[in-house]
Amino acid sequence: MKEETVTINPQISDFILVNANIITLEPARQRASLVAVRDGKVLYIGDTSDLKELKGSKSRVINCHGKTVLPGFNDAHCHFFAFAESLTSCSFSPKEVRSISDIQENIRRFAHELPPGRWIRARAYDEFYLREKRHPTRWDMDKATSAHPVRLTHRSGNAHVLNSLAMDILRISNETPEPAGAIIDRELSTGEPNGVLFGMGPHLSKILPSMNDDDQNPGVKQAGQQLLSLGITSIQDASSHNDINRWKLFQQWKTNGDLRCRVKMMLGFEAFKSYREVDFSHTLGRDQLGICGVKILLSETTGRLHPTQSELNEMVSEIHRSGFQVAIHAIEEPTVEAACTAFDYALRRSPRSDHRHRIEHCSVCPPHLSMKLASLGIMVATQPSFIYYNGDRYLRTVPGQQLEHLYPIATLMKNGIKVCGGSDCPVVPPDPMFGIYSAVSRMSETGETVLPEERIPPLEAIRMYTEYAARTSFEETIKGTIIQGKLADMVVLSGDPTKVPAEEIKAIKVEMTILNGEVVWDEMG
Structure with a gap:
């Protein structure tokens, strides 16, 4: 028995995974074969040989038979409604x-x-x-x-x-x-x-007329179950029109069990302006439902920036001065550049460390903008799965100069930018394994390669949907890796994404999802 386990009371260990290939994403101990859980949190990480000292009379023990365990996936950009x-x-x-x-x-x-x-x-x-x-x-x-x-x-x-x-x-x-x-x-x-x-x-x-309860509830339950079946234990809802009504719906669905995974909701700008006058009560605990910044939709659909650069500067500054995180939807190079300008404007006037402002998508980002983002401390929430689902279209319709800088994930990471992964579902399915596969392989659905020089190692791709996603919502101290004291949110996979050829990653299946120390999805039998 290792020295650090002396204080463990084996009688109150609730749940133990053994004979597992646990990828902790923690530098001190990167791999383990046993994880014990108590009261919804990780109690101990170690070896299967430690089971005797950890197992109590009421402990549930699951033999993983060598299957891979990761932290629960966190979709850092989706649209749940x-x-x-x-x-x-x-x-x-x-x-x-x-x-x-x-x-x-x-x-x-x-x-x-x-x-x-x-x-x-x-x-x-x-x-x-x-x-x-x-x-x-x-x-x-x-x-x-x-x-x-x-x-x-x-x-x-x-x-x-x-x-x-x-x-x-x-x-x-x-x-x-x-x-x-x-x-x-x-x-x-x-x-x-x-x-x-x-x-x-x-x-x-x-x-548009809102969907009535009879229509919406089946979809909500189905969506909640589908997320769990994909190993997703946390989501960040990035809709620019989120408001108090949506907050209350999330509370309702969380309370009645239709939606089990943890939720961070961005506010729309209009909702942000009235935030302090409205009751955004946290009745469920902030680890279950919370606010994760203010979303600004920046586009050039009409050929001109909307909002304008000056309007954007003031919006970002107002949010920034209020102590909130800013998340700007920016796809094209001009919008990414405008977002950088606005962040720079706000930070020069009101310096703030560890603000973790973010750009959503950042689809076309040449090196000079990547370096600018890094210098400003901006994070990026991008969608690797788009490479798989839309890659064939990109190769035929995106102009060459833009294509050279399309979803430059490796370049962003080399510049020190923390890049997290999201699906943007329902734009594409919310399966994190396809996002991990796409970031590693850069292959389209038909097998064409999209900028192979922007491939990243499997472990970094996994971090995009776990550790880095938790960091974007200021939650890296409670989730995103597997270590004593963090939330017991985990996923059991049929294979190890870090060991198989890239092409096989997308075939890896979720066999079990564990949320708050409870099995909420089980295909292991």
Whole structure:
């Protein structure tokens, strides 16, 4: 028995994994074969030979038979409300539809089972993979149904298509002005909206009818279970329109057990401005539900920055001075540069150490901006899975100069930037193993390579979804690695991502998920 275990009372060890290949991500002890849990926290890390001293009469002991144990996965950028909704809506991903006529046929089938007037929400189409190589229009959707309002969401989430009935309900017409930063696509000859909307997601979320409880609850439960089945024990919801109502829904779902994983919710800027006047009560404990910064959506959909640089500077400064973390959605090089400028502006006026401000996506980031981010202490929350799911499109549509700097994860890390991983689900599935695989292999779905020089080692890819993700929400002292005293959130895998060839990583399955020392997903039998 090792000296450090002398104080352990074996009678109150709740849960023990033995014969495991435990990757702790802790430098002092990187591998172990036993982990003991008590009261929802890690009690001891050691060898299977220590079992006798740790096992009590009521301890549950699980033999892992050499399977790999990691800290529970943390999706550092997702959209839970949209994810839950997506599970009860039509999916038109490239695997499911090949043409606009396929989309029409699927909507007809869905409409046949719904009463007239009921909204049809569909998602995940991508014009690049459609035979017609174009977005569907309102008139295409009208041919599928004129009795149901239809909202079709692009795979990226940055474009939507409405049929004529939906446009009438939402009062979008020839005279409708475009919201700031958005585009209502129109017929060149008449100026009439054709139903295709760009950059209008936040606006639509405000005016679309909300899903009723009967619709939403099944999706919430299904989404919560799917996250656990993928080994995800924590999420960070990055929606820019999160507010007190969404906070209360998270509280409700956490309380009734529909959503088990830990949640950090970003605030939208409007909600932030009223934060101190609204009751964001922490009734569940901050390790279960908390705020993790303020989200700003920065885009150049119209060819101009929205918000403008001066507006962005003031928004970032206001959030920064209030002591909050800032998270800026920035995809294109100009938006990443604008975000850097705004962070620099705020930090010069109000210096603050360890602010952990972050850029969400940071998709196109040339070396000079990578170095600027590092000098400012900015973290990056990016989506390696996009390389797998969208890589073929990137290789054919992204201009060469931008492609050279697309998701430069290795470069960012070499410059000392902590890069965490998220899925952006429901844009792509929330499976962390595909994110880890993509960061290691840089391979698209069809096997094409996207910037192989930006590959990273498997252990660093794992850290993106564990240790570094915890750091982005200021939680590295309570989770993200496996060590005595941290939360007992763990995942048991069928294989070791650090030992198998890169191509085999995506085939590794989650066999067990442990949350707060409790088995919440079990495929081990």
